[in-house]
Amino acid sequence: MPEYMLRRIMMLAPVLLITSFISYALICLCPGDPARLVLEAQLQGTPSQAQVNDFRADHGLNQPLMVQYVTWLKKAALGDLGKSLKSGDDVWDDYRARFVVSAKLFLAGELIAVLIALPLGIWSAVKANSIIDNILRVIALGGVSLPGFLFGMLLIYVCAVRLHLLPAIGYGKPANIVLPALTLGITGSMSLMRLTRTSLLEVLKLNYVRTARAKGLRERPVITRHVLRNALVPVITAIGMHFGHIVGGMAIIETLFAWPGLGMLLVDAASTRDIPVIQSFVLLGSAFFVGINLLIDLIYTLLDPRISYRAKEG
Amino acid sequence: MPKTVRIGAIIIICLLVVACLAPVLTPVNPLAVNMGEKLQGLSRQHPMGTDQLGRDVLSRVLYGARTSMAASFSVVIICLAVGIAIGCIAGFYGGVIDELLMRLVDIMMAFPPFILPIAITGILGPSLTNIIIALALTSWVGYARMVRSSVLTLKHLDFVAAAKAMGSSRSRIIREHIVPNAVHPLVVYAAFNASHTILAISGLSFIGLGAQPPTPEWGNMLSEACSFMGSSPYLFIFPGLMIMLTVLAFNLLGDGLRDYLDPRLGTEVDL
Amino acid sequence: MRKPLLEVKDLQIKFETKRGTIAVSDGVSFAIGENETLCLVGESGCGKSVVAVSIMGLLPAHARVAGEIRYREADLLQCSPGEWSRFRGREIAMIFEQPMSCLNPVISAGRQIAEAYAANNRCSKREALAEARRKLDEVGIPENCFVKFPHELSGGMQQRVMIAIALACRPNLLIADEPTAALDVTVQCQILELLHCLKDRYRMSMLLITHDLGVVAEMADTVGVMYAGTMMELSGVEDFFYRPGHPYSRALMNVVAGNALSPIRGSVPHLLEPVPGCPFHARCVDAVEQCRRARPQPRIVNGRMERCHHFTGDNSGRQLDQMVSSR
Numbered sequence: 001m002p003e004y005m006l007r008r009i010m011m012l013a014p015v016l017l018i019t020s021f022i023s024y025a026l027i028c029l030c031p032g033d034p035a036r037l038v039l040e041a042q043l044q045g046t047p048s049q050a051q052v053n054d055f056r057a058d059h060g061l062n063q064p065l066m067v068q069y070v071t072w073l074k075k076a077a078l079g080d081l082g083k084s085l086k087s088g089d090d091v092w093d094d095y096r097a098r099f100v101v102s103a104k105l106f107l108a109g110e111l112i113a114v115l116i117a118l119p120l121g122i123w124s125a126v127k128a129n130s131i132i133d134n135i136l137r138v139i140a141l142g143g144v145s146l147p148g149f150l151f152g153m154l155l156i157y158v159c160a161v162r163l164h165l166l167p168a169i170g171y172g173k174p175a176n177i178v179l180p181a182l183t184l185g186i187t188g189s190m191s192l193m194r195l196t197r198t199s200l201l202e203v204l205k206l207n208y209v210r211t212a213r214a215k216g217l218r219e220r221p222v223i224t225r226h227v228l229r230n231a232l233v234p235v236i237t238a239i240g241m242h243f244g245h246i247v248g249g250m251a252i253i254e255t256l257f258a259w260p261g262l263g264m265l266l267v268d269a270a271s272t273r274d275i276p277v278i279q280s281f282v283l284l285g286s287a288f289f290v291g292i293n294l295l296i297d298l299i300y301t302l303l304d305p306r307i308s309y310r311a312k313e314g
Numbered sequence: 315m316p317k318t319v320r321i322g323a324i325i326i327i328c329l330l331v332v333a334c335l336a337p338v339l340t341p342v343n344p345l346a347v348n349m350g351e352k353l354q355g356l357s358r359q360h361p362m363g364t365d366q367l368g369r370d371v372l373s374r375v376l377y378g379a380r381t382s383m384a385a386s387f388s389v390v391i392i393c394l395a396v397g398i399a400i401g402c403i404a405g406f407y408g409g410v411i412d413e414l415l416m417r418l419v420d421i422m423m424a425f426p427p428f429i430l431p432i433a434i435t436g437i438l439g440p441s442l443t444n445i446i447i448a449l450a451l452t453s454w455v456g457y458a459r460m461v462r463s464s465v466l467t468l469k470h471l472d473f474v475a476a477a478k479a480m481g482s483s484r485s486r487i488i489r490e491h492i493v494p495n496a497v498h499p500l501v502v503y504a505a506f507n508a509s510h511t512i513l514a515i516s517g518l519s520f521i522g523l524g525a526q527p528p529t530p531e532w533g534n535m536l537s538e539a540c541s542f543m544g545s546s547p548y549l550f551i552f553p554g555l556m557i558m559l560t561v562l563a564f565n566l567l568g569d570g571l572r573d574y575l576d577p578r579l580g581t582e583v584d585l
Numbered sequence: 586m587r588k589p590l591l592e593v594k595d596l597q598i599k600f601e602t603k604r605g606t607i608a609v610s611d612g613v614s615f616a617i618g619e620n621e622t623l624c625l626v627g628e629s630g631c632g633k634s635v636v637a638v639s640i641m642g643l644l645p646a647h648a649r650v651a652g653e654i655r656y657r658e659a660d661l662l663q664c665s666p667g668e669w670s671r672f673r674g675r676e677i678a679m680i681f682e683q684p685m686s687c688l689n690p691v692i693s694a695g696r697q698i699a700e701a702y703a704a705n706n707r708c709s710k711r712e713a714l715a716e717a718r719r720k721l722d723e724v725g726i727p728e729n730c731f732v733k734f735p736h737e738l739s740g741g742m743q744q745r746v747m748i749a750i751a752l753a754c755r756p757n758l759l760i761a762d763e764p765t766a767a768l769d770v771t772v773q774c775q776i777l778e779l780l781h782c783l784k785d786r787y788r789m790s791m792l793l794i795t796h797d798l799g800v801v802a803e804m805a806d807t808v809g810v811m812y813a814g815t816m817m818e819l820s821g822v823e824d825f826f827y828r829p830g831h832p833y834s835r836a837l838m839n840v841v842a843g844n845a846l847s848p849i850r851g852s853v854p855h856l857l858e859p860v861p862g863c864p865f866h867a868r869c870v871d872a873v874e875q876c877r878r879a880r881p882q883p884r885i886v887n888g889r890m891e892r893c894h895h896f897t898g899d900n901s902g903r904q905l906d907q908m909v910s911s912r
Contacts (some may be wrong), residue, residue, distance in 0.1 A: 018421050029437045128646075141569070145562035147513050149520050150554045153536065153543070161544045207686040210643050215701040215750060216674025218667070225700070226689050244426035251432055252517040256540075266429065267521050270436025278433045282425065289426040304691055305734045 004307075008297060012290055019290070020076075023282035024069045027275055034275060035061055038085055041273060072279075081280035086272050091280045094265065099246065101171070102254070102261030105180055106246045112185025113192055114239065120189075121196025121235075126223060128201060136193070143190030149252045152183040156256075169258040180257040184250065188242065196235050203231040233303055240296040247285040316574050322505075322566030329560060333380040340373035344530045353546050362552045365535075366542060369528075375552050377530040382560060385446055385525075386511040390504050392450040397457020398500075404458070405465030406484070415458070422455040431514065435523045442525040445518050449511055460503055464496030498575045505568035509561045516557050532557045588657075589616035590790045591640070591677075591758055596652040598635055598644070598814075608859065609635045611814045613652075614883070614890075617758065617807075622784070622791040624805035624822075626798065626837065632814040633794045637760050640792070641679050642669040656758070675705040678751035682763040684743035688735035694746045695721065695731035701753035720749040724779060741772035745779070752783060759784070760792045765800070777803065798841045802826060810834050813864040820889035830891050832869045863894070871895055 027034055035055045039047035047055075056062050060071060075082070081091040124136045159179060160168035170176050203209065204227055212226040242249075251263030258264070262281075269277035301307050332339065348368035356363050362371035404415040434448035435441075477486075516533030518524040525531035527538070532553040539549035598610035609632045617623045625633045638644055640654055642661060654661040656676060661669060681687045689697060699717035702708070708716075721731060724745040735743055744764060751759060761780065765773035777800060784791055793804055801808055801822070808825040810818040810833060818831040829835045851868040860867065866876040873894070881892045 015421060015424050019424050022421070026433060026437050029434060031438060141565060142558075142562065145509070145558050145565050147517060147557055147561070149517060150536065150550075150557060153540070153550055153554070157543050157547055157550075207681065207683065208689040210638075211681065211687045211747070211750070212689070212700075213643055213670070214641055214673055214679045216670055216672075216704045216754070217700070218670055218704075221704070226692075229691055230689070245428075247426050248429040248432065249427045251428060252521055255521045266432055266436075267523065270432050271440060271522055273436060273439065275437065278436050282429060282433050285429045286425045290424050293424075306690055306736050 004301065005298060008294060012294065016287060016290060019286040020073055020283050021069060023279050023286065024072055025065065026279060026282065028065070030273075030275070035059070037273060038275065042085065076280070076283065081283075082276040084269070084274055084277050086269075086274050086277075091277055094277075095262070095280065095284060098260065098262045098265050101259070102246050102250065102263060105177060105184065105254070105259055105261060106243070106250065108177055108181035109184025109188060109250075110239065110242055112181060113188035113242075116185065116189035117192035117196055118235070121193040122200060122223070122228070124193070125197045125200035125204065126219075133197075137197075140190045140194050140197075143187065144194065146187060146190075148183055148187040149256050151187050152180065152253055152256050155179050155183055169256075171258065171260050176257075176259075180253055180259055183253055183257075192235065192238060195238055196231075199234045200227060200231040203227050206230075229303070233300070236299060236303070237296055240292060240299070243292045244285075244289045247288050248281065316570045318566045318570030319574060320570075322563045322568075322570060325559060325563035326567065329379050329383060329563070332376055333383045336373070336376045336380050340370070340376050342370040342373040344369060344373040344377040345528050346370070353542065355546070356548060363546065363548050365538065365546075365549055371535075371549065371552060374530040374535060375532070375556055378532045378535065378553060378556065379560075381442065381525060381529060381531045382512055382515060382557075385442060385515050386508050388446050389449045389453065389511045389515075390508050392446075393454040393457050393507065394500070394504060396450070396454040398461050400454070400458040401461025402465055405462040406469065412462075416462070419455050419459055422452065425452070428514075431518065432523060435518065440523045440526065442515075442519075442529065442531070445515055445524045449514055453507060453511070456503060456507070457500065460499055461496055464499065468496060502568050502572045502575065505564050505571060509564035509568065512557065512560050512564070589618045590621075590657065591792070592616040592653070592655040593636070593640070594653040594655070596636060596639065596654065597650070598632070598639055599649045600645075601647045601649065609814050610639070612883075613811070613814075613816045615807075615809050615816065615819055617790045617792060619757075619790055620788055621806045622793060622804050623807045623809060624801045625792065625794045625809045625811055626796055626801060627811035628796065631811045633811050634762050636811075637679065637762050637792060637794055640760060641673060641677060642666070643673075674701055674756065675754045676756055677758045677760065678754070678756035679760040679762065680744070680747045680751045680764050682766040684740065684747045684767070685735065687747060688743060690735055693732050693734055694726075694738065698746065698749045698753055701750045705754040716753070717749070720753055721746075723752075723783075724749045739772075740768050741776060744768060744772075744776055748776075748779065748783070752787065755787055756789065758790045758792065760794075762794045763796070764793075765795075765797075780804075798837065810837070815864055815892065816883070816890070817865065817893070818889070818891045820891075824889055830889065830896055831893050832871050832895070833865050836868075836870075863892070 030037060033052070035052050036047060039051055039055055043051075060068055063071075072082075079092055081095070083090055084094065120136055124133045127133050156168045156179060159165045166175055166178050167173065168179065209222060209226055212222045217225075246262065248263050248266045250259075250261065251267050253259070254261045254263035255267050265277070266281050268274070269281065346369060348364070350368060351360075351364050352366055352368040354360060354364045354368075360370050360372065362375060365371055365374070400415055404412040430452045431445070431448040434451060435444045438444040438447065515524055516531070516536070519531050519533030520537045522537065525534050527534060535553040536550050536557075539546070539553070542549055593616070594614050596610055596613040597608070600607045600609055613632075613636055615623060625636070627633055635644070635648075639648070639650055640661070642664075644650065650662060652662070656672060659672070661672065664672075688694070692700075695714065695717050698720055699710075699713040702716045702720075703710070703713040706713075718728070718731060721728070726742060726745050726749070730738060730742065735746070738746065748764075759780075764780065765776050768776065780791075780793075781804060783789075791804070793800070795801060805822045805825075808818075808820060808822055809816055810825075810831060812833050817833050818825070818829075820830065824830075825834065826838075829838055861880075862878050863869070863872070863876045863881050866872040869876065875894050879894070881894050881896075883890050883892050884896055886896070
């Protein structure tokens with residue numbers, strides 16, 4: 001297995017290199033001269049040609065794209081991601097601080113999602129086609145069609161505006177996390193519940209489950225020992241992929257609840273065309289996501305002995 | 315055909331009709347500001363009330379269908395075209411071309427969800443068109459992957475070999491054999507992609523990166539409604555319901571079609 | 586006659602599907618005595634496996650079962666799911682075809698055997714593992730395979746693991762559903778020999794499903810011939826081979842006798858569209874008008890059962906003619 005993981009890690013280097021290039025090259029999408037656009041936004045008016053030239057020289061925008069990219073990547077490797085054009089803050093410091101803020105919200109939400117989705121999904125599959133199963137399926141179908149921010153607004157309306165139970169938006173007090181976490185958890189649990197159910201039903205059809213029953217095992221150990229371990233592999237993958245939401249995937253919910261995490265940072269940067277922040281954001285986000293995917297693969301090899309075996313052969 | 319497919323299709327057709335006939339269905343201009351009638355509740359004249367600028371919510375909701383449907387259909391159609399083209403090229407020609415295209419697909423998948431569309435609209439500048447471009451740039455990947463794998467399986471089937479033996483040209487084989495046989499999974503995928511796109515467009519508009527005011531767009535309307543939630547909850551309820559209904563319709567369609575088109579009979583126990 | 590160990594009476598199994606109800610087993614009856622082996626033969630798709638799985642109570646949820654499955658004193662069809670599971674493994678065990686798909690891919694071979702033992706015996710984990718090691722030895726698997734996963738074993742080894750699982754609790758009845766179908770010819774012989782030997786050692790009864798008449802000749806005491814969900818003939822092994830009564834049995838025998846040029850013409854009728862009359866009439870060389878109209882009822886003469894309008898109980902003469910004319 002170590003060889004397999006080593007090979008996997010080696011294959012990451014080119015992927016990371018190209019994603020970093022794409023992150024930097026996003027600047028090419030800029031309609032018109034980036035220097036002029038940024039200055040226009042900063043000065044709230046038309047910049048003089050001299051100002052534009054200075055800005056270009058300062059930020060190395062006169063050089064060819066490849067040179068700019070290599071300079072940027074070298075600095076980034078040393079932890080210097082530049083400064084925000086808007087606030088002048090160091091991007092890397094900002095990113096780290098906000099990562100923690102987003103991670104808190106994500107973990108709270110995901111915990112709620114898993115606590116709802118797994119028991120209900122398993123119940124639904126074990127009692128397939130019963131009344132309970134049908135009710136849960138209808139709820140889940142409605143749930144996956146309900147956008148998170150709409151559900152968040154409903155929660156704010158009911159819990160904060162009408163009942164005055166909880167603060168609607170903000171960050172800092174423990175009570176602030178309740179509504180955004182519930183929003184993420186409940187809306188996120190719906191697709192997870194569907195996945196758990198279908199995955200379990202897939203495995204329940206397999207021959208080795210019949211063998212387990214033929215041994216004389218009762219239904220409960222059949223489910224816990226033989227069905228769950230295999231059926232939860234796709235569910236664990238999905239949960240792992242959800243971790244990618246920490247680095248910006250919760251942008252809409254964070255903006256709704258004024259939760260100052262990475263998503264909100266990204267949205268702020270996007271609405272003010274803060275190019276250095278956007279670039280570093282994409283770079284760090286993809287690096288994090290690639291790491292998460294590697295971790296999922298590692299968990300896979302632990303859950304399923306066949307994987308490293310196949311890799312060894314092929 | 316399962317009931318879910320029919321219900322989903324009927325809702326989508328209704329929405330398309332509403333989108334096309336919005337000017338006929340509501341004579342009120344969705345952009346007409348009338349400060350004298352602002353934030354009025356539901357009335358006979360304004361069945362869904364008026365917003366903070368006195369605009370008629372009903373006509374904004376109906377015109378919103380136009381925006382959402384047009385935007386999401388554009389994304390799906392662009393992605394379908396690009397995905398089919400790239401998937402066919404990769405799957406059919408194979409070799410170095412396939413390798414290169416699939417690495418590109420892998421790389422696009424190395425970006426976490428939502429970041430790339432937001433970053434791209436950030437740099438292009440927030441607008442509905444740019445959102446469509448950003449979403450198209452990031453979601454063709456799934457189509458390409460799927461088409462490639464269908465092509466790879468179909469390539470080895472007998473009827474393709476027979477067509478080859480009969481001297482059909484490559485482009486003809488692609489057109490007559492491979493495209494129709496790869497269509498089923500693609501339709502299901504497109505339905506789900508449409509529902510995701512609608513969620514994404516309304517979400518991005520909600521945070522101010524998509525359709526800009528005063529364009530009537532559901533996500534946009536929701537974000538404006540935030541400030542008046544206490545006094546005028548109807549401002550977010552109606553556009554919210556419309557988003558949900560639309561997304562639900564596409565999900566029903568996708569779910570139903572998947573079950574209907576899936577040829578597996580559902581039991582491994584051989585009889 | 587002593588009371589049989591397992592008695593199946595007029596078993597009717599239907600599957601409710603989206604496209605209608607399929608009768609996969611229609612009025613199947615047989616009995617297996619202590620220490621006896623019954624072989625079920627027939628072409629694929631005739632419902633043999635379904636009958637076997639129904640005895641274990643493991644049919645999918647959309648199956649409807651009627652009739653009687655009596656094991657010793659208990660009527661299994663009247664049992665609750667919990668009661669039925671007490672018979673599985675301990676009294677009746679089953680091995681399946683395609684052992685690869687029947688073993689859990691993520692649990693080691695040894696643990697899967699130990700689990701079968703632990704499921705039906707009060708014992709510690711260590712005892713179960715020790716018992717599993719003994720069983721492994723008994724079915725001829727080297728010690729080092731204990732910790733291996735199913736995909737690391739050959740097909741023959743996998744089937745040996747299945748046999749070890751089935752025998753973990755010393756069942757009285759072993760159901761083997763084409764245990765050698767997916768294996769190499771040499772391995773097939775080894776597995777059959779192993780089954781034969783273990784059957785004697787454990788004094789088990791066996792229900793063996795196969796389409797290999799060579800296997801039948803070697804193992805069977807009684808032979809049941811199934812066709813399109815119906816039991817066509819049920820007779821002692823000697824009667825079956827030397828005086829086959831039913832035209833379908835004779836046709837099967839012809840195929841095996843090396844007449845590769847005379848396979849049974851036509852194919853098994855589709856179960857969704859039941860045919861009137863005798864299910865075999867469309868392919869039967871002896872079919873007369875009566876066969877097309879009326880479904881033959883089982884007739885029992887001299888301890889053998891047949892469903893055929895021609896059956897009188899004395900087939901010896903006709904059989905000889907048949908043999909001569911076919912050679």
